[in-house]
Amino acid sequence: MDYLKAFLIGGGTCVIGQVLINYTKLTPARILVIFVVTGVILGAVGVYEPFLEFAGAGAAVPLTGFGNVLAEGVKKAVEEEGMLGVLTGGLTASAAGVTAAMLLGLAAAIFIKPKDK
Numbered sequence: 617m618d619y620l621k622a623f624l625i626g627g628g629t630c631v632i633g634q635v636l637i638n639y640t641k642l643t644p645a646r647i648l649v650i651f652v653v654t655g656v657i658l659g660a661v662g663v664y665e666p667f668l669e670f671a672g673a674g675a676a677v678p679l680t681g682f683g684n685v686l687a688e689g690v691k692k693a694v695e696e697e698g699m700l701g702v703l704t705g706g707l708t709a710s711a712a713g714v715t716a717a718m719l720l721g722l723a724a725a726i727f728i729k730p731k732d733k
Contacts, residue, residue, distance in 0.1 A: 655683020
């Protein structure tokens with residue numbers, strides 16, 4: 617059942633993104649920003665955590681999950697360090713994911729050679 621919920625929620629997020637691409641004049645970059653900011657807002661008001669427990673990876677993996685990690689990191693850092701946490705919390709909380717994405721992107725650029733069309 618966990619796999620089905622993750623598939624449906626994650627797939628629903630992708631469907632929303634595809635509908636925005638197909639039926640609006642928003643660029644893909646703006647749509648990605650909308651997803652991240654939505655995750656930040658939902659995480660900041662405390663709605664994303666129950667949603668995350670229900671949906672599992674279907675809510676944690678998409679960009680809304682990244683936005684939630686940023687919001688949670690800032691909240692935790694502000695509690696521990698004060699206002700300096702506003703600047704450092706999101707970066708600290710998301711450092712592992714950003715580093716993994718950068719290293720995997722670098723590996724793909726080094727080992728995978730694109731073909732001409």
